[in-house]
Amino acid sequence: MEDLMEFLEERSQQSKKVKLWVDVVIKPMFITMAYIRAEREGNWLLHLAAFRQMIPYFFAAGHFNLCAVRFVLSPFNGETAPECA
Numbered sequence: 001m002e003d004l005m006e007f008l009e010e011r012s013q014q015s016k017k018v019k020l021w022v023d024v025v026i027k028p029m030f031i032t033m034a035y036i037r038a039e040r041e042g043n044w045l046l047h048l049a050a051f052r053q054m055i056p057y058f059f060a061a062g063h064f065n066l067c068a069v070r071f072v073l074s075p076f077n078g079e080t081a082p083e084c085a
């Protein structure tokens with residue numbers, strides 16, 4: 001996965017059109033796939049990592065209620081899942 005991201009970054013520097021596709025389509029799709037994988041597997045750390053990567057897209061889309069979750073998650077280090085009441 002890291003090799004693919006490095007390749008995409010190299011190609012993004014060569015062409016504005018490729019940069020647009022990588023930034024607007026490919027990266028968000030990878031984040032979405034990671035989030036779905038975390039939900040299906042019950043992987044809390046992957047869930048947090050994917051959600052944190054989604055936050056800039058929430059800001060860009062104007063979903064400020066979801067952006068506020070960042071401040072709730074920021075002191076949480078992600079070592080264990082929180083207890084459900």
